[in-house]
Amino acid sequence: MLVAVASDGTGGGWLRPAGGTGVPAGPARRVPDLAGVVAQREAASDPPRWLWASTPALYQRLLAAGVRVARCHDLELTEALLLGHAGRWGEPRSVAAVLARRAGAAVPPDPPPPAPRPPGQAQESLFDLAPPVTADPTGDLLTGYADQQERTGRTADPGRFRLLVAAESAGALAAAELGHTGLPWRADVHDGLLAELLGPRSPVGGLPGRLAALSAEIAAALAAPGLHPDSPAELRRAFARAGVEVPDTRAWSLRRVDHPAVPLVLEFKERYRIWTAHGWTWQEAWVRDGRFRPEYVPGGVVSGRWATRGGGALQIPKPVRRAVVADPGWRLVVADAGQLEPRILAAVSGDPRLAAAAAAGDLYAALAAESFDGDRARAKLALLGAMYGQTGGSALPAIAVLRRQYPTAWQYVERAARTGEAGGLVRSWLGRTCPPAARLVATGQVPGELAGAADPDPDPAAGGPDPRARARGRFTRNFVIQATAAEWAVTLLAYLRAELAGRAAELVFFQHDEVLVHCPEREVEAVTGAVHEAAARAGQLLFGPTRVRFPLDVAAVRCYADAA
DNA sequence: AGTTTCATATGG
DNA sequence: CTCGCCATATGAAACT
Numbered sequence: 167m168l169v170a171v172a173s174d175g176t177g178g179g180w181l182r183p184a185g186g187t188g189v190p191a192g193p194a195r196r197v198p199d200l201a202g203v204v205a206q207r208e209a210a211s212d213p214p215r216w217l218w219a220s221t222p223a224l225y226q227r228l229l230a231a232g233v234r235v236a237r238c239h240d241l242e243l244t245e246a247l248l249l250g251h252a253g254r255w256g257e258p259r260s261v262a263a264v265l266a267r268r269a270g271a272a273v274p275p276d277p278p279p280p281a282p283r284p285p286g287q288a289q290e291s292l293f294d295l296a297p298p299v300t301a302d303p304t305g306d307l308l309t310g311y312a313d314q315q316e317r318t319g320r321t322a323d324p325g326r327f328r329l330l331v332a333a334e335s336a337g338a339l340a341a342a343e344l345g346h347t348g349l350p351w352r353a354d355v356h357d358g359l360l361a362e363l364l365g366p367r368s369p370v371g372g373l374p375g376r377l378a379a380l381s382a383e384i385a386a387a388l389a390a391p392g393l394h395p396d397s398p399a400e401l402r403r404a405f406a407r408a409g410v411e412v413p414d415t416r417a418w419s420l421r422r423v424d425h426p427a428v429p430l431v432l433e434f435k436e437r438y439r440i441w442t443a444h445g446w447t448w449q450e451a452w453v454r455d456g457r458f459r460p461e462y463v464p465g466g467v468v469s470g471r472w473a474t475r476g477g478g479a480l481q482i483p484k485p486v487r488r489a490v491v492a493d494p495g496w497r498l499v500v501a502d503a504g505q506l507e508p509r510i511l512a513a514v515s516g517d518p519r520l521a522a523a524a525a526a527g528d529l530y531a532a533l534a535a536e537s538f539d540g541d542r543a544r545a546k547l548a549l550l551g552a553m554y555g556q557t558g559g560s561a562l563p564a565i566a567v568l569r570r571q572y573p574t575a576w577q578y579v580e581r582a583a584r585t586g587e588a589g590g591l592v593r594s595w596l597g598r599t600c601p602p603a604a605r606l607v608a609t610g611q612v613p614g615e616l617a618g619a620a621d622p623d624p625d626p627a628a629g630g631p632d633p634r635a636r637a638r639g640r641f642t643r644n645f646v647i648q649a650t651a652a653e654w655a656v657t658l659l660a661y662l663r664a665e666l667a668g669r670a671a672e673l674v675f676f677q678h679d680e681v682l683v684h685c686p687e688r689e690v691e692a693v694t695g696a697v698h699e700a701a702a703r704a705g706q707l708l709f710g711p712t713r714v715r716f717p718l719d720v721a722a723v724r725c726y727a728d729a730a
Numbered sequence: 731a732g733t734t735t736c737a738t739a740t741g742g
Numbered sequence: 743c744t745c746g747c748c749a750t751a752t753g754a755a756a757c758t
Binding site: 397439443476479640643647678 | 743744745746747748749750751752753754755
Binding site: 398399414415416417435436438439440442443444471478479480481482483484502506507648677678679680 | 736737738739740741742
């Protein structure tokens with residue numbers, strides 16, 4: 167059962183049941199308490215799949231009212247996937263845009279995405295700002311849904327694309343829930359670690375004590391009074407005057423020179439970074455009531471990975487993770503998928519020898535034993551180099567070994583690379599499509615064929631192919647792996663949130679191939695089992711019977727920093 | 731003064 | 743032989 171649902175902007179809304187193809191099964195019903203009605207239907211024996219325009223626009227209000235749903239169809243996310251599949255990346259995705267395209271009418275642009283919104287400021291939600299809706303939108307929703315069903319049936323692999331749509335929609339639910347729940351964050355522990363790393367906070371907003379002292383020591387070591395070590399240009403000039411020429415002031419460049427200022431600069435950089443990106447100002451903006459609540463954006467990255475809006479949730483420095491602490495009597499179950507991308511390559515390519523290695527707990531070790539004289543590091547570099555399109559460096563001989571011994575896997579990524587170089591589009595396992603090359607979008611010359619469209623602008627210069635085409639080849643080569651890995655991970659998340667429903671355990675963090683569950687100590691065993699089960703089911707759903715395993719490293723800890 | 735790009739860090 | 747993929751965020755530097 168499908169139920170179209172829309173908010174009226176004042177707490178009420180419309181509901182309209184429909185069949186699986188989007189044909190209405192009755193009239194729309196207007197209710198004054200939308201969250202209450204949705205909660206009732208969710209509690210019934212056969213909760214529907216909710217059809218709505220946008221999960222963030224509607225589900226946040228339901229969550230605020232304490233209501234969760236099991237399944238939805240997010241029309242805008244689905245539209246983005248369908249447009250991408252048709253090579254029409256970036257076109258408007260609203261319900262109005264779907265209907266306009268269907269009718270051959272002028273397509274209205276989408277509203278601009280919201281600015282990053284630290285929870286402290288600007289508490290008004292979309293609903294409070296938007297004018298109340300007076301006309302029933304459920305008819306348009308169902309028309310748009312039916313249109314999407316038809317177009318899904320015409321995709322390259324409708325069965326897989328339906329899985330993609332379901333996974334993307336489930337991911338949107340999980341993302342909203344994760345942002346609502348938040349990551350446990352001990353402000354006092356964070357303060358303590360900032361004091362330890364940075365010293366006392368400056369009352370006038372300047373460098374904190376420890377950084378100011380380091381800055382002075384660096385200036386003295388380089389005989390450059392008043393030096394600002396956070397300025398790359400100043401720092402590089404100061405090193406030059408001290409007789410040390412460096413190409414830039416990156417940490418790895420400085421590490422290669424021998425000068426007493428270098429260790430001081432490296433220490434300064436590390437701590438300065440924490441001060442600016444995850445210091446007191448960040449905490450005041452993003453941590454409330456013991457939780458860090460980032461805003462996740464499912465599908466925000468071209469490869470289908472999630473992004474976040476503000477808060478840097480996906481770049482929390484390792485040392486700062488000490489502030490992520492479970493509540494008393496609770497634990498954090500930290501699960502991350504090891505060696506995910508090479509396992510994905512084994513699964514999608516069907517390379518029998520790589521699949522055999524991917525049946526092992528340590529894929530790289532198995533690969534090394536088979537083909538690299540047991541040299542695990544070399545095996546790893548070869549595989550990563552093949553997936554990233556490495557063309558230089560000391561790993562080239564190892565990459566050549568891989569190419570010879572695992573030809574099916576090699577050809578899979580090589581084919582994706584050549585398609586990209588030629589200006590074509592590639593797809594993930596479930597059918598997420600890469601964006602067209604930028605200049606093709608700009609000129610409207612999107613290739614209609616997926617493979618083999620000629621590059622309209624080949625570089626006439628001698629000495630090799632166009633570097634832009636080469637870069638595009640590396641992008642498409644990696645896209646088919648990274649996008650499929652994202653699909654596997656979000657499928658795991660979808661299964662896991664379903665398995666945790668009804669428990670005290672809560673999903674609190676998700677980062678590409680890693681998931682954190684906060685749960686009472688007594689649930690640790692069940693949660694650990696659930697996450698392993700979710701990983702196994704994700705592999706089966708995507709790839710069916712395969713030797714390839716997707717093992718998880720799971721740790722139950724009090725503090726995030728204690729995992730791995 | 732406001733906006734864009736660069737350099738550098740973090741994460742996967 | 744930091745190289746090859748995907749990102750976000752900050753401050754400095756360089757612009758309009």
